[in-house]
Amino acid sequence: MTVDPRRTALGLGRFGLGARPGDLARDEPVEEILRREVLAAVVPMPGGPDLAAAPTLLSALRAEEQARKLARAGSPDGPMPAGPPAPPIPERTYRAEVAARLALAQAAPVGFVERLVWFWANHFTVSVARGPQLRVSAGAFEREAIRPHVLGRFRDLLLAAATHPAMLIYLDNVASVGPNSPAGQRRGAGPGKGLNENLGRELLELHTLGADGGYGQDDVTALARILTGWSLQRDGNAEGLPGATAFRRGAHEPGAVTLMGRTYLDIGPEQLPMALADLAAHPATARHVAFRLARHFVADDPPPALVARLARTFTDQDGDLSRLALTLLESPEAWDPVQRKVRSPQEFVVAAMRGLALAPDPRLAMAGLASLGQPFWSAPAPNGYPDEAGTWASPEGLRTRLDVAARTGQLAAGTDPTAFADAVLGPLATDETRTALRRAESRAQGIALVLMAPEFQRR
Incomplete structure (x- = not known):
């Protein structure tokens, strides 16, 4: 196949992280370079001494906060520490995460898979702007919930993102208690009280079906009920560190729940994976994901034929995200020579x-x-x-x-x-x-x- 230098330059910019010296002189068609990166099924993982698992980081943050409180409560006449204080754990961790992400971006031969990581991390947003707990765990969220599944099944990515400590903190699910659960009854919560709908709403509106996906307020409430009990370990024990994801049965709203016309029995922690798997397979989710992917890589107003083809692949391939990425590369609309997107x-x-x-x-x-x-x-x-x-x-x-x-x-x-x-x-x-x-x-x-x-x- 003849190599088109213009197409090579276009492809490395549109689908990758930008050309490096020597990249445009490659004698292999850029489509094959990009396809090979997906087919290799290797998602780079950042490393470094400060890049611990989210529960470890959250536990360390709690220990640091407790030590700071004790220091403030101690004698003001105590010895002054030598030298400037070390940056607190949230700032130190955030800098390490940024450094690791930049190193991966610089080292990526092309960067298509890395761009997919960025896309999905933005699709399932958590933000450090919410405070120190997110500042230590947002990078871990990308490493633990996004990267392992970015070329796998959407339903696995969805479940990993929804139940990661960072997402549970960011969208307040750690504060959600079923009103009729034992924990809710002890609080004396009346109907509707104690239930936080933030995560349920965003799972429907942003992560799966989309704003026009046919759900209503009853579905938001239903998913919020299914999500009750999904919280964090409070104290270290045999099941995990403080800050690890935990299903707390005593805070879970009892009873069957009807979501998008389907009824899910109260079977404990398996209720949520079943509901999310059905949302992942919903035709509206296929259309929503296809539109967002096409908009990100091709045009703000993507060609309907491209969106339809991506949605069909998503459905036919059971949410296989590697096949979705390959379909994008194989679509003629994705190679429009007009550069319609502005680099973020x-x-x-x-x-x-x-x-x-x-x-x-x-x-x-x-x-x-x-x-x-x-x-x-x-x-x-x-x-x-x-x-x-x-x-x-x-x-x-x-x-x-x-x-x-x-x-x-x-x-x-x-x-x-x-x-x-x-x-x-x-x-x-x-x-x-x-x-x-x-x-x-x-x-x-x-x-x-x-x-x-x-x-x-x-x-």
Whole structure:
């Protein structure tokens, strides 16, 4: 098969994390490179001394908070600690998680699977903005609930995300108690009291059926009842650390529940997996997932034929996410030569880092992403970061990108701008961009011009 350099550049930007030096010179069709990454079924896992399991991190956080309280209650005349205090566990853990994610992004040969991880982590959003418990567990959520299932079955991903400690904390399910459960009766809760519907609502509206998926308020309440009892270990015991997911039978609402026309008997912890498996197999879920995937990779208003094909694959292949990814790559609509999507801030920063072969600098990346409005795991609401071009291409957003591009150009002032354009854009570079490069007053300015070129900003 003849290799089309333009198609290679387009594919590495649209489906991957951006070209690195030498990537555009590959003599293999980009479709095969991308397919092989999916078929290998290897999802990179970040590593590092601070990347513990969520229960371990939550337990350590609780111990740190208790130690801080004891220190405050102690004598003010005690000895002063030597040197500056170490960063608290939430900040130290968050920095380590960011560093690990950046290292994976830099090392990825193409990054299609890594992009899928990012997509699904945003689909099942948890946010560090909710406090220290989420700041220590949001990265663990991605490692433990998303990555192991990103090329597996959607129902397994759904269950792992819904029952992870970070999600139970983020959407307040740890505070949900069945009104008629033993715990609810001890509290004297009346009908409806003690039941928290946040997780149930978002599971239906955002994670499975979609806002137009045919569910009603009764279904939200029904799923919230099924979710009661799903909480965290309070104290360490033989079953797990404090902070591990636990099903507390005494807080679970008793009785059968009817959800989306199906009745689920009160069979303890198995009630939830059965309900979620049915939601995962629902036709509305197939359409919702297909639309969001097509919107993310192809266009804000994706071609209906592409959405229909993805939904059909989702249904026919029993929610096999690897087959869904392959169908996306095999669809002609996904290869429209017009670059309709704007790179999100995270995609922009990582693509620049890869193209310039810069060593990942977590502090600089965190500062840049904060100014651009997309820090890792920090979406302002459960629907995640926006996926529409207009969100990131506002006048203010572009001015901030220009500032980030200028600072990046200074960091990479030793790089030849023309060689950089050839490496990351190749045949996508327009005459206007190349003319601007010839007129650049410095190498740093030339690098910034490439980073701000429409063909680099879009994918």
